[in-house]
Amino acid sequence: MMINLLRHAQGLLKKRIKYRPLVFAYIIICLTSIGITINWTKETTLQNLHVNAMDSLNVYDKYLTDKMRNYIVQAEILAGNQMVIEFCKHPTDAAVMNEYLSRFNDSVGGAVAYIMNTDGRTVSSSNYKSPQSFIGKNYNFREYFQSAVKGQPDRYIAIGTTSKAPGYYSAYPVINGKTIVGVVVIKYDLNVFEPEIDQINGILLLVDENDVVFLSNDNSYRFHTVKQLSDEVIQKIKVAKQYGTEPLPPIPIIKTTKKDNLIILTIRKRDAIKNKDVDAEYLFESAHSDKDDWHIHLLVGLSEVNSIILRNCLYVFLAMTVVFLIGVIMFMQSLNIMRRNRHEIEIKKINEALENKVKERTIELKDYNLQLQNEITERKAAEDAVKAAIVEREKLFNELQLSEQKYRQLVELSSEGIWSLDKNAITTFVNPAMAQMLGFTVEEMLGKPLFDFMDEAAIERTKVNVDFVHNGTTKKVENTHIHKDGRTIHVFVSAVPAMDQNGDIQGSFAVVTDITKRKEADEALKISFLEKKLLLRELHHRVKNNLQLIAALIGLQLKHVTDETYREMFIESQNRVHSISLIHEKLYNSENLAEIDFNNYISTLASDIITSLSADTSTINLKLDIVKNVTVGVDIATPCGLIINELLTNALKHAFKDGRYDCEISISLRVFEDKFVLTISDNGNGIAKDLDIGKTKSVGLQIVSVLVRQLRGTIEFDRTNGTKVTIIFRKSEDVIS
Template sequence: MFGAFIIACGTTHVMDVWTLWYPSYWLSGLIKAITALISVTTAVQLLPLIPQALALPSHAQLEAANSQLATEIAERKRTEDILRESEERWQLALRGNNDGIWDWNIKTNKVFFSSRWKEMLGYADNEIENNLQEIWIRVHPEDLDSVVKAVQNHFAKVTSFYATEFRVLCKDGTYKWILDRGQALWDEAGNVVRMVGSHTDITERKQAEETLSEILAQLEIKVEERTAELKRINESLEAEIAKRRQIEKALRDSEERFRTAFHQAAVGIAHVGLDGRWLLVNQRLCDIVGYTAEELESRTFQEITHPDDLTTSLKYVDEILIGNIQTYTIEKRYFCKDGSVVWINLTVSLTHNIAGEPNYFIAVIEDISDRKHSQAQIQASLLEKEVLLKEIYHRVKNNLQVISSLLNLQSEYIKDKQDLVIFQQSQQRIASMALVHEKMYQSPDLARIDFGEYIQDLVTSLFSSYEVYEGAISLRFNVDCQVLLGLDLAIPCGLIIHELVSNSLKYGFPNGGDGEIFIGISEKVEQQFTITVSDNGVGLPPNFNFKNTASLGWQLVDALTQQIAGNINIKINPGVEFQITFPLI
């Protein structure tokens, strides 16, 4: 029994050490209970042997034995306390560590999984058995080979530490990324006997890495796009730089041409400040006024402008500054350096800066002194010719009136009524031509007369000659445009109207009574005019053809119409209407 007691005590100590690695507390407690039972039984068995035992050793020997036994008990107690404290710290560390802990016994192929290891995968503590197969069946198939390779490399001491990342199947069917780390233990023969490690949930980190990878991929795409865009921009910039260089060269060439044209121009060109000071002048302007460029640029345009022209010049400057006009051209006088006066034709425009504010004036000066002198001579000559022309018109009119008066005097000696009528008609025709020269004499334009005004005076004179009383036959005019005719058209047209109105007055209203004569002038198309003469009298005889009549009046109308390159159209319904259309040539 004593031997059994010793073996039981030894087994208890071995179990204390065993529970440090494998918490088999029920087995440990059972062994301790058996040890206690054996110790009690041994003690009972030893009671009859006490006398015999007392007889065996001496008192000193027993004290020494007791002392040694007490020491052993104390040491055992201290060891038990240390082991219990170590076991408590180990259990506390397992519960407090966020990582899962595992311990793999290579020989038995058993694996201890901590509660946190199981909890990380969503399992309860009793749902996973402690064997290696539990982990292998949960590793993602795509990661299994890499995990096996990492373990083999560590066992072969290719890597000093085991570490790998892989996916593990959770209880809910999802996968978690795990960082698995461990360290193997080798025996004296170099064989792996044990491997202890931990695994950490890195799912969030992996998701972040995947998100980061996607972002980086997108950034890479954007960088590529940006690079391509920058390349295109660079190419555009290079093309723009080349174009700009061409433009700069063109500008330099243009500036050189401008300088050449500016200084060698046949007219004076200048830049003038807003205060009137000459900023830049060319040689031609200096030649016109007799100043050097330096002398002129120290002055203002007001200083060399003739006083009589200065007010007009300043008014135009104000108008162009306030934006009422863009440019202006005037003729004015400048004082030359030698005191003489030169006539110039001045054209001025205003330049603006980038902000749109007035910058300076550009002036173009042309010497027109010779032209002014020629114009004065021409004006004097024209005035002389105008006086002479008016005198001619006046004399022709007087001569025609003299002829008309002679015909009137001669008609007093004519006894035949038919001859008298012929004389009176001739007198009236001469009067119509005299009226044309009178209108020419009175017209501001000595070459043309207002034909509408002339026709009204002519017809009024005819009404007076035929002694048409007011109210008997009315006269209506419609002139919708101003027609200015020279002698070559005014006289033929006047004679045509004279003949047509005379016929209406003589033959249109044989029975008397009320009637109307209408005279109209209109522009049919551009430079094509129509003269209309109509009345509401008895009209013309049937089958009338004025071209075949022997009447001088109708023959005169036909000849004059052809003379002005016109054509005549006759309408009868009622009365008669004549339309003479002719070009204004």
């Protein structure tokens, strides 16, 4: 029956798409009901779990409280035993006390009972026969001892440092009158806490006062902390060796939610089957002991809550569905009756509307006929206008053809090559001059790529230039083409982008000029220049050799001259010839055959003169301060070289006659705008104060005076601290020859 109802409702809904709001209303009601069901079920289930969990905790708490109370009483009884008090005062008969403690420990069900003196050292123990006997061990670091020795009984949970087994310690001070003479301790195994654990639904966590889990029915939680411990608490536990070497990590609580006084924890655990971390929700309940030295927590899994919610939601959904389907069927039946009545009324209205529509359409047809006659008249007028436009267009077309014919004749008769390319560098047009330039016919060049008429090197250059032009840039470059007979043709190309009527670039248009003959003339000119350069270099070389030959002949003649006056004259002449020869040697070795490096020339010349005229060059300190990267021609280098030769010779002959060892000669050359400033100075005896260079009889100074005039320069003498000669001359004016 339910299936039939569903099918019937489905058919009705398919036929009645316009009732979708009804479906949406049903969905909203279902979702609202399910939401209310979820909240109510969750709250009810959580409250039931809370009540059950608290009942279990209270039962277990009462069980543990009774146990703990008995343990304190047993330790108090042992501490009040007169035999124990006497032993603590005088620990002499340990064997008797050990046996007594053994029987007492068995009677109370402890793990071990032992007595410590006030220093914390164990003096008697019930496990005296065990290899792990406590006798002689000092446990003064334990908190239970530190409290009991101060007169305060204490309970303590820890891992034994000797037995390595966890236990519950009950400590009580042994008092003689008002004096504490020792401490008795009874250690109980933690299995005394376990009888009731298996009966509890959930994960039971027994924690100490620091929230460290020391017992649980799920071993994965043992020696974990419910909260993150502070560094101070961790250090305190380590010092007391309460849990040995256990790391005490916190339980991985991802999220804590509080709702209606209930605490829900989200804990991440490792799923051994799926081998991945999973998050689970637990209801967190707690119970505290009366002295707050240990607590009980219970984690109740909430997976059952989700199952109950899902079941209740399913029940509500099924009930709402049945109610909805019954309502839909009843609603559809009433709609059918209403729809039948409405259709009859609508049919009458439609008939009346059709009659009115026929009348209106008849009137409209009359209007359409009138409009059509008007349109025919307008169409005839438009056709006449079109005919006139066609005549005007034919006239313009004829004028365009005439203009194009003139342009084509101009291009074809041009002596310059005309070359047109599309976007892919394919030839779309060449004039006869262009085809003749490369030895082809126009037909042979059309449709071929530009690069078919080039060698590899030209292709690489041209590809870049073509890209530039096709991107809208005008280019003027030199290039090469291959003639049909294999010759290389040098051309000058002016290329511009070719655009259509919309301004879009469709290719390129170039004017090509044959510059092969000009290139050949340039090559011939370069060869002629190189030949003249070689001839000029050879001329400088021969002049240098001839001058060196003259200097050598003077040197040979000098060997036969004994008169010192004549010898000096020969040496001076030889140095003059050498200064000129050195210029031609520098020109011969220079890339620029018209000019020499003035810095290098002056440095070499000065060193050669000092070497030729001074027997001991070590006594002369030559200082050069010559501006670098200055080149001069022969017309300036020759007179300057001779001037330096004469002035250096004069300084070496006359300035240092007293045999001094601090001889210093300086040569400086500076450039100021269009002037050279040449300075030659020494720290010798100094030239005569009444010397007039224009009237002197010294051949050397006469030569200097003539050469300065030749340079169109001026000369000045400074006789302070030796002799300083400054010569200023222009570098841009012609020198007197």
